[in-house]
Amino acid sequence: MKRNILKNITLDRGEKVYKDFRKLNAKGYSCQILLTTKRLIIYSKGMALSRGRKAKHKKMNEIDLNAIHRLEYYIESVKNRIWVRLIGLLLLAGALYAAYALYMGTISIPTTILPYQPYTKYAAAGFLGFIGLILIFRVSKTLYLKINSGANERTVEKFDVNKYNELAVRYIASKVRAGK
Missing domain, CATH: 2.30.29.30 (Pleckstrin-homology domain (PH domain)/Phosphotyrosine-binding domain (PTB))
Structure with a gap:
């Protein structure tokens, strides 16, 4: 055809x-x-x-x-299933906790792994938070x-x-x- x-x-x-x-x-x-x-x-x-x-x-x-x-x-x-949304909520909460812990200094990242740039240490937490938001609201x-x-x-x-x-x-x- x-x-x-x-x-x-x-x-x-x-x-x-x-x-x-x-x-x-x-x-x-x-x-x-x-x-x-x-x-x-x-x-x-x-x-x-x-x-x-x-x-x-x-x-x-x-x-x-x-x-x-x-x-x-x-x-x-069609929304995601409830267990997928719960996983997204856990990812978002974990990312917010990691960002807070990095901000307060309870978690430290060695400068040999990550050279010091302002706000680069929050990139992984922001990325996980973004994935969590997608899983919740998609x-x-x-x-x-x-x-x-x-x-x-x-x-x-x-x-x-x-x-x-x-x-x-x-x-x-x-x-x-x-x-x-």
């Missing part, structure tokens, strides 16, 4: 292309969506799980707009596009959350609803 979807399909008589989204950032693979007056064509290429193993896949899914009876999109936000976001069509055909695409992907999914949803 070629990278351009338009070269892989043939358009029917009277069928026009509404929009071609070539730069969608999917989670773990590349995805392109082409919206025409009659069809929604999704082309994805990348790694996928097949029988518990990773396998390369190239998939083109053509969905008739009249067959779509449910289209939903949403953003899912949130992963995923944009889902779920399409139910036909009797029991279900298509689920996972995208990174950015402005282009959100606008593309909103545009697709508005055209699918307007086409009915």
Whole structure:
């Protein structure tokens, strides 16, 4: 298959292309969506799980707009698990204690290991504190596009959350609803 979807399909008589989204950032693979007056064509290429193993896949899914009876999109936000956040809290507390101990002079660093520069002895504590903050407050976001069509055909695409992907999914949803 070629990278351009338009070269892989043939358009029917009277069928026009509404929009071609070539730069969608999917989670773990590349995805392109082409919206025409009659069809929604999704082309994805990348790694996928097949029988518990990773396998390369190239998939083109053509969905008739009249067959779509449910289209939903949403953003899912997932925080780290509680034990990861607790480890981050312990790292942050340890880094704050180490910085305080270095400041008060209870921990001394020999000058042969670290030449004296102002505030360089606090770099390791700051780095550990930064890692702790990341573990505590990190949130992963995923944009889902779920399409139910036909009797029991279900298509689920996972995208990174950015402005282009959100606008593309909103545009697709508005055209699918307007086409009915």
